Amino acid sequence: MAREYLLITIFILLVAADSWSILAQRNDPIAWAKRVETGTEVITTLEFYFHDILSGQNPTAIRIAQAPQTDNSSTFFGMLTMIDDPLTIGPDPTSKVVGRARGMYGSAGKTDFGLIMVLNYGFTDGIYDGSSFSLLSINRAMESVREMSIVGGTGLFRLARGYAIAQTYKFDAMTGDAVVGYNVTIATYI
Numbered sequence: 625m626a627r628e629y630l631l632i633t634i635f636i637l638l639v640a641a642d643s644w645s646i647l648a649q650r651n652d653p654i655a656w657a658k659r660v661e662t663g664t665e666v667i668t669t670l671e672f673y674f675h676d677i678l679s680g681q682n683p684t685a686i687r688i689a690q691a692p693q694t695d696n697s698s699t700f701f702g703m704l705t706m707i708d709d710p711l712t713i714g715p716d717p718t719s720k721v722v723g724r725a726r727g728m729y730g731s732a733g734k735t736d737f738g739l740i741m742v743l744n745y746g747f748t749d750g751i752y753d754g755s756s757f758s759l760l761s762i763n764r765a766m767e768s769v770r771e772m773s774i775v776g777g778t779g780l781f782r783l784a785r786g787y788a789i790a791q792t793y794k795f796d797a798m799t800g801d802a803v804v805g806y807n808v809t810i811a812t813y814i
C-alpha cells in the first residue's frame with residue numbers, strides 16, 4: 625500500500641512540475657511579442673438614424689447582383705445590395721450627418737426574410753471622427769426590433785465588441801426606402 629501511495633505522489637509531483645514549467649515558459653519574454661494585463665473596459669452607447677434610400681435619382685442603396693430565382697422568391701433570396709447610407713442624429717434626413725454605413729447586405733433567408741449585413745459604420749463627428757465599427761449579423765428587417773452583433777472597430781472603437789438594437793422608424797413599402805433607429809452598445813479598452 626505504502627509503495628502505491630509513494631508512486632501516486634511521485635506521479636502527481638511530476639505532473640505539477642510539468643505544468644509549472646509550462647507556466648514559467650509562458651512568462652518568458654521573447655523579442656517579437658509582449659503581453660500586458662489590463663482590465664479597464666469602456667462602454668460607449670450611440671444613438672443615431674440610418675437612411676437607406678433605394679428610390680429617386682440619388683439612391684444610397686443599389687442592387688448589384690441577384691440570382692435567376694431571386695425575383696421568384698418571396699424573400700428575394702440571393703439579392704445583393706451595396707450601400708453608402710448616411711447616419712444622422714435625428715430621424716429627419718436633413719438632420720446633422722454624423723457618419724456613414726458602407727458595405728453590403730444580401731438576402732440570406734429562403735423561407736423567412738433575413739438580410740446578412742456586412743457593414744462598416746464610419747463616423748465623422750467630434751471625437752469619433754475617423755473611428756468606425758464593423759457589424760456582421762442577420763437582420764430580420766421586417767421585425768420591428770432586432771439585434772445585431774458588432775465584431776470589431778478602429779480608432780476609439782479598437783477591439784470593439786458589442787451589439788446594435790435597430791428599430792424601423794419609417795418604411796415605404798412601395799419604394800423600399802427606410803429610416804432605421806439604432807441604439808448601439810460597444811465595449812472597448814482604455
Ligand SMILES: *[C@@H]1O[C@H](CO)[C@@H](O)[C@H](O)[C@H]1NC(C)=O
Pocket residue numbers: 692693696
Ligand atoms: C419563376 O417563376 C415562373 C412562373 O412560375 C417560372 O416560369 C420560371 O421558370 C421561374 N424562374 C426561375 C428562375 O425559377
Ligand SMILES: *[C@@H]1O[C@H](CO)[C@@H](O)[C@H](O)[C@H]1NC(C)=O
Pocket residue numbers: 671672673791804805806807
Ligand atoms: C433607443 O432606445 C430607446 C428605448 O427603447 C427608444 O425609445 C429610442 O427610440 C431608441 N432610439 C432609436 C434611435 O431608435
